[in-house]
Amino acid sequence: MTVSSANPRTPNPKPKAAAARDQILTHAARMMRARGYADMSLRELAAEVGMKAGSLYYHFPSKEALATDVMRLGVEIVSDAVQAGLEDAPDLPPRARMARAMQIHLETLLSASDFSSAHIRCYPFVPLTVQSELKSVRKKYDKIWSALIEQHLGPKATPTDIRYLRYAIIGALNWSLEWFDPAHDDAAVYVTSVADRLLRESP
Amino acid sequence: MTVSSANPRTPNPKPKAAAARDQILTHAARMMRARGYADMSLRELAAEVGMKAGSLYYHFPSKEALATDVMRLGVEIVSDAVQAGLEDAPDLPPRARMARAMQIHLETLLSASDFSSAHIRCYPFVPLTVQSELKSVRKKYDKIWSALIEQHLGPKATPTDIRYLRYAIIGALNWSLEWFDPAHDDAAVYVTSVADRLLRESP
DNA sequence: GTCTATAATATGATAGAC
C-alpha cells in the first residue's frame, strides 16, 4: 500500500506524480523524525528522492503543507489500524478490547514508525497553522480511546478518570519511541506488562 | 536559587557574568522548549536578554554548548530533587518511596518545566555531540529509578521487568508535558491515579 | 514534471574596538 493510497484526499492522481509524491512523503517522514521540522532541508530531501528543490513545489505548495501531510498520515495509520482491529473482534469484553488496542497502537507505531514518530516528536515545534490542521485527526483518535476507557472503567468513572488513564496509556506507549530497540525488545511483552498493570480493577 | 548556583561546574564566577549567564540559560530554555533546538535563534535569544548576538560567545563557546547546559540542568534539577526527597524520608517502604519519587518527578517537571521540557522534547534532535555529553547525567537518573523499582518488585524481578516498569512510569509522567494545564489539572491527582495502577502487586 | 537561476532573508560564528 502506498502512502498516498492511504490518503483519501488525493483522488485519482496521475501515476507518476503519485509515485513521486509517495517517495517525497516517505523521505520527509524519515528526515522529520530524525532531525525535526526546522532542520528538515528541502534541498536535501529533494536530493534523496532524486530531484532538485524547486521540483518539490509541483507536489506540495509549501514545507508546512508537506509536514502536515506527513504528520496526518502518522495519526491516521495508527488510528485506522486500531479501529479496524477493534471492528474485527466485536465481541471481546472491554478489558480485552483495550489490550488489543494497546497492542495495535504500539505495533503500528513501531512499524510505521517514521510517520508516527515525526508526528509525536515534531508536534510541539511545528507552526501553529500545521497544529490547527491536525487537530481534527488527533481528536478523532482520542475519541476512540475515550470510548474504550469509558466502557472499561464503567459508569462510575468521571471524565477526569477517563482522561488521566488515556494519558497514562498513551504516554507509556509513545515513550517507546525513545528507547525501543527491535534487536532487544519485544513489543508484545512490553504491552502485556503495561496492560497487566494499567488495566487491573481498582482495589 | 539561580540556575548557575545549581551547576557545580561553575565555581566562583564573577557576579555580573553569572547573572547574565543565568538570564541566557533561562531564556534559552524557554525558547528551546517552545521552538526546538534548530529553531532557537541566537540573535533573538540575545535580544531577549538585552544584548547582541556576538556577546553570547563571551558566556558560551557555541550554540551546542549552550544547549548542553540547558538540557543538563533539565535532568539535574529533577534528579537532585528526587534524590533529596528520598533521603528526607529514609524509612518509607519501597512502594511509598516510588510514589514519592513519582510525585517529585512530576512536580519538578511541571515547575522547572522549561529546562526539563527542553531536554525531553529536544533530545532526539540535538547534535550527537550534545547527546553524548548528556549520557552520564541521564544514566545517573535512570539508576535512581532502577534501584527503586528493584526494591519494589523484589528479587524475582528480571532486568527486563525493571526496565519496562521504568519506561512505563517515566513515559506516563513525561507525557504530561504535552497535555498538563495548571488551570484544569492537578499533578497530585494524576500521580496518585498512575501510581495506584502501576504500583500494585502482581496478580 | 523537472530543471536552472535567483530573490530575499536568516543563520552561527569570529575579530577587534571600546
Add this chain to the structure above:
DNA sequence: GTCTATCATATTATAGAC
C-alpha cells in the same frame, strides 16, 4: 563584558525554460 561589522553559508520559495 558588550558592541559593531562581517564572513561564509544556509534557508524557503518563485519564475520561467524545456
